[in-house]
Amino acid sequence: MSLPSVTEGLAAWFADERGETVTIENVYQSSAGARRRNLLFDAVGDGKVERLVATVMPTAEIELSDVGTEAAVRELAADAGVATPRIRGVCADATYLGGPFFLSERLDGETIPRRVLRLVEREGNGETVVRQLGTALARLHSVDAAKAPAKLIRPPDDDPIAPMLERMRELMAEQLQAEPAFVYGLRWLEDNAPAKPERCAIVHGDARNGNLIIGEQGLVGILDWEGAHIGDPFDDVAWPCTRMWRFGEDQLTVGGMARVPVLREGYEAGGGVWDDERFRWWRALGTLRWGLGLAGQAAQHIDGRFRSIVMAGSGRRVSELAYDLLLLVRP
Amino acid sequence: MQQRPTAAELLADISTLLRQVIDQVPEWQKHQARVAANLASIVEREVTLGPANDEAERARLATLLDQPTTTDLATLRGQLLKRLNDPTPLDSDESVAIYDALLDTVRADLAISKPGYADWTQEET
Numbered sequence: 001m002s003l004p005s006v007t008e009g010l011a012a013w014f015a016d017e018r019g020e021t022v023t024i025e026n027v028y029q030s031s032a033g034a035r036r037r038n039l040l041f042d043a044v045g046d047g048k049v050e051r052l053v054a055t056v057m058p059t060a061e062i063e064l065s066d067v068g069t070e071a072a073v074r075e076l077a078a079d080a081g082v083a084t085p086r087i088r089g090v091c092a093d094a095t096y097l098g099g100p101f102f103l104s105e106r107l108d109g110e111t112i113p114r115r116v117l118r119l120v121e122r123e124g125n126g127e128t129v130v131r132q133l134g135t136a137l138a139r140l141h142s143v144d145a146a147k148a149p150a151k152l153i154r155p156p157d158d159d160p161i162a163p164m165l166e167r168m169r170e171l172m173a174e175q176l177q178a179e180p181a182f183v184y185g186l187r188w189l190e191d192n193a194p195a196k197p198e199r200c201a202i203v204h205g206d207a208r209n210g211n212l213i214i215g216e217q218g219l220v221g222i223l224d225w226e227g228a229h230i231g232d233p234f235d236d237v238a239w240p241c242t243r244m245w246r247f248g249e250d251q252l253t254v255g256g257m258a259r260v261p262v263l264r265e266g267y268e269a270g271g272g273v274w275d276d277e278r279f280r281w282w283r284a285l286g287t288l289r290w291g292l293g294l295a296g297q298a299a300q301h302i303d304g305r306f307r308s309i310v311m312a313g314s315g316r317r318v319s320e321l322a323y324d325l326l327l328l329v330r331p
Numbered sequence: 332m333q334q335r336p337t338a339a340e341l342l343a344d345i346s347t348l349l350r351q352v353i354d355q356v357p358e359w360q361k362h363q364a365r366v367a368a369n370l371a372s373i374v375e376r377e378v379t380l381g382p383a384n385d386e387a388e389r390a391r392l393a394t395l396l397d398q399p400t401t402t403d404l405a406t407l408r409g410q411l412l413k414r415l416n417d418p419t420p421l422d423s424d425e426s427v428a429i430y431d432a433l434l435d436t437v438r439a440d441l442a443i444s445k446p447g448y449a450d451w452t453q454e455e456t
Binding site (some may be wrong): 056118178180181182183187189243250251253260280308309310312313317319320322324325326328329330331 | 362363366369370373386405408411412415416421424426427429430433434436437438440441445446448449451452454455456
């Protein structure tokens with residue numbers, strides 16, 4: 001969709017939904033993910049300027065959760081004190097922008113991981129960011145999961161562990177070529193599986209360096225809630241600590257910004273209860289899941305479902321995840 | 332037998348060329364071109380280091396699984412996977428021996444696909 005029709009589509013939505021006459025200015029498409037695009041723009045009306053982001057889905061069918069669900073989860077999180085851009089509108093009608101979308105406020109800061117790490121280095125605020133992340137996750141996990149939108153994905157019998165192991169076994173069975181280190185790691189995960197959590201929580205699902213807006217003062221907001229679901233809080237706590245999100249700063253376990261005790265301190269300050277065993281288990285699980293995902297990308301290239309040199313290259317990254325997994329499951 | 336340049340030398344040349352033209356590649360293909368350049372370098376190392384790595388893995392697995400030293404790598408990997416997929420518990424010594432062998436193999440793979448990656452060993456747990 002070209003930019004003129006974006007400006008017209010957004011202006012039409014403001015007129016229809018809010019009865020406001022605005023002009024849409026400074027439209028900029030930020031580096032978008034494969035499934036959705038983010039349009040930054042200013043809505044300029046009667047003497048006021050609203051700085052917004054439209055998150056637009058390509059089609060309604062391939063969304064993980066529909067826009068209303070995602071927006072509702074974000075608002076629940078924001079109400080619980082989690083820093084995230086507030087929702088300013090939700091539109092399930094694809095006629096305005098070619099797909100359903102929601103609008104949220106635009107917050108300033110860095111999101112691109114290497115830029116984030118440079119900023120954190122310059123400001124010396126890595127521990128602040130990670131402590132704030134811990135507290136934000138604890139606040140999110142404190143939300144009563146019964147308040148979550150009905151369409152939010154939740155595990156049967158409030159047990160996120162057994163279905164996750166089952167999913168890993170399925171992915172393993174689909175592999176074109178077995179990686180023995182993954183098989184060993186899955187054995188470890190089965191032998192060391194924790195009981196289901198005392199209570200499941202709303203989890204973000206991808207709260208790692210790259211989905212965080214970071215500014216000079218620290219954590220500005222958590223983005224990209226499309227993977228939110230009901231699950232084990234430690235799925236959320238462990239994921240930002242996997243090696244993929246450190247971008248070379250390996251000694252700083254949490255996103256290349258600080259070590260684990262700082263995250264724990266923040267999590268406990270936000271009322272969360274830390275669990276070392278669960279933390280270790282979910283880190284190993286997340287590492288295996290990512291490794292199987294990379295192998296799956298290579299498989300899609302090889303069998304022709306998605307030919308791409310980038311997907312092909314994922315196959316040569318599998319050993320990285322095999323190594324990371326082995327470090328986490330050392331006997 | 333082919334004349335020089337060797338396969339490894341040609342792959343190095345391809346990688347160099349791809350890196351040189353990156354600025355002329357359209358924006359939407361830049362990432363793909365970078366990945367392609369990196370893959371050429373990986374395959375260059377694979378051509379150079381791969382045969383010795385495979386032989387070392389074969390010898391390692393033959394020892395681990397107590398098999399004749401002439402057993403081929405595919406057979407040995409199959410046997411290792413069979414043991415790992417067998418739900419019979421691994422005793423502690425067996426688990427450590429398998430772990431050490433897996434770690435050695437993955438380190439050797441990384442020397443090809445991502446040199447330096449296995450230098451990090453102090454994972455915080």
